[in-house]
Amino acid sequence: MKDVMGKNISRLRKEQKLTQENLARAVGVSAQAVSKWESGQSYPDIEVLPKLTDILETNIDSLLGHIPGDLKKTLYQAAYLSDDYYWGLQPNDLCYEVLRLVPPGKDTKLLEIGCGEGKDAFFFARNGYNVTAFDIAQSGINKLQRLAEMYHLHINAFRADMLSYRLQEEYDVIYSSRALHHIKPELRKEIFENYKQHTKLNGINAMNVYLRKPFIEPPPEQDDFAYLWESGELLMKYSDWRIKLIEEKIYDCMSSNVKHQHAIDIMIAEKVM
Numbered sequence: 426m427k428d429v430m431g432k433n434i435s436r437l438r439k440e441q442k443l444t445q446e447n448l449a450r451a452v453g454v455s456a457q458a459v460s461k462w463e464s465g466q467s468y469p470d471i472e473v474l475p476k477l478t479d480i481l482e483t484n485i486d487s488l489l490g491h492i493p494g495d496l497k498k499t500l501y502q503a504a505y506l507s508d509d510y511y512w513g514l515q516p517n518d519l520c521y522e523v524l525r526l527v528p529p530g531k532d533t534k535l536l537e538i539g540c541g542e543g544k545d546a547f548f549f550a551r552n553g554y555n556v557t558a559f560d561i562a563q564s565g566i567n568k569l570q571r572l573a574e575m576y577h578l579h580i581n582a583f584r585a586d587m588l589s590y591r592l593q594e595e596y597d598v599i600y601s602s603r604a605l606h607h608i609k610p611e612l613r614k615e616i617f618e619n620y621k622q623h624t625k626l627n628g629i630n631a632m633n634v635y636l637r638k639p640f641i642e643p644p645p646e647q648d649d650f651a652y653l654w655e656s657g658e659l660l661m662k663y664s665d666w667r668i669k670l671i672e673e674k675i676y677d678c679m680s681s682n683v684k685h686q687h688a689i690d691i692m693i694a695e696k697v698m
């Protein structure tokens with residue numbers, strides 16, 4: 426918990442363009458105290474929290490990496506409550522590429538970010554990966570847990586917010602499909618550094634992201650937490666890795682029963698020395 430809070434303080438301080446000294450002076454503590462918070466060695470005292478959250482333009486829940494029940498319910502929380510699978514159970518094509526490039530060994534650790542109801546996490550677990558998966562929608566996580574139980578699979582599935590959740594352990598595969606547009610552009614650098622750092626050597630990051638294209642209409646679902654990517658932006662995040670797959674596609678979608686299109690960049694990158 427200290428570690429998560431420290432990373433959040435550090436990230437928000439940088440977003441506010443403050444040095445540790447600036448922040449320390451503003452809240453009335455020493456620069457050493459701020460440094461200790463950020464490295465996870467100590468917590469801020471309770472009396473400084475109101476001032477600290479004001480300056481960092483946040484709240485205590487977010488600082489602690491906690492998602493309050495009534496906040497940040499994405500439109501998917503409601504969509505996943507029905508017994509049907511909103512996104513079906515057919516895995517995304519990218520899953521087969523992962524299977525081909527990093528076949529599951531004795532303990533091949535795979536993380537899925539923004540797993541929804543878990544169709545891809547379920548596919549990976551059935552194929553022998555050691556799967557961890559998270560999503561902000563608890564209803565999706567519940568469905569994935571039920572699916573895992575039904576098939577006697579172990580999947581470590583939990584609710585978390587990709588904006589504040591930072592990886593603590595290393596994975597062979599970090600996978601995300603159609604979810605990373607929920608990361609605000611200004612947070613992407615730090616978040617992707619965390620993903621890259623927590624990928625094992627010769628491990629891969631396999632991802633696709635929705636793109637902004639002037640000739641494609643916005644999707645029918647009104648999602649207040651969506652920030653489309655620029656074409657090529659994902660690839661640039663991995664300029665120091667070996668690119669195993671890169672593709673840009675436009676495809677038809679029928680979500681919300683309205684025919685529309687999405688533009689998407691699909692990428693697999695391998696971490697090399």
Ligand SMILES: C[S@@+](CC[C@H](N)C(=O)[O-])C[C@H]1O[C@@H](n2cnc3c(N)ncnc32)[C@H](O)[C@@H]1O
Binds near residue numbers: 499538601603607
């Ligand atoms: C288009 S759906 C894709 C779901 C799944 N990856 C799939 O392909 O079926 C996007 C997912 O991102 C999740 N999401 C949105 N904001 C999130 C956040 N801040 N942290 C974690 N998950 C988030 C939504 O709940 C939703 O399940």
